[in-house]
Amino acid sequence: MAIPINIDIIRAVLESAQEAWNAGSVEGVLNKYTDDIVYVTNSDGPNGEASTIRGKENLRIRFEKAMETFDITIKMESIRFGRGSVRVRSSLLYEHRETGHSLSCSLRQIVGFEGFRIAEVHDFHDEARMAAFWKLLGDPLMRLGKPQSV
Numbered sequence: 001m002a003i004p005i006n007i008d009i010i011r012a013v014l015e016s017a018q019e020a021w022n023a024g025s026v027e028g029v030l031n032k033y034t035d036d037i038v039y040v041t042n043s044d045g046p047n048g049e050a051s052t053i054r055g056k057e058n059l060r061i062r063f064e065k066a067m068e069t070f071d072i073t074i075k076m077e078s079i080r081f082g083r084g085s086v087r088v089r090s091s092l093l094y095e096h097r098e099t100g101h102s103l104s105c106s107l108r109q110i111v112g113f114e115g116f117r118i119a120e121v122h123d124f125h126d127e128a129r130m131a132a133f134w135k136l137l138g139d140p141l142m143r144l145g146k147p148q149s150v
Helices: 007-022 025-030 054-068 128-136 140-144
Strands: 033-041 051-054 070-082 085-097 100-112 119-125
Touching: 007 025, 007 051, 007 070, 007 085, 007 100, 025 054, 051 054, 054 070, 100 128, 119 128
Parallel strands: 033 119
Antiparallel strands: 033 051, 070 085, 085 100, 100 119
């Protein structure tokens, strides 16, 4: 008999992914995702444009480049689960390794699960703050080459 997903399981998966990220383990984060993960962010480039990354391999490229470029610390503030949707609020600290510039911001996410793994993530940053940060840094993820959006 299958165990239904509940808030305790959701919290454990999300906390485990956060701990892996804060430890610098891309593989630890990706182990929490389905192979066909869909990752959508509202503030990906110098003008705060949205992008979608599909598949674990493309997300691996993105996460590796982000971890090479920044020290990023994530702290979950709250998790809400109801009517089939998971909503997460976190605080983030980006520290650019090359310049030392940093940005503290909030992140809201809507997360979808397939079984006990994350199948879809929609990130919502403060678009204006992220765009200004990317412009200040010269869009460092673009310089390193972003994975293809689909």
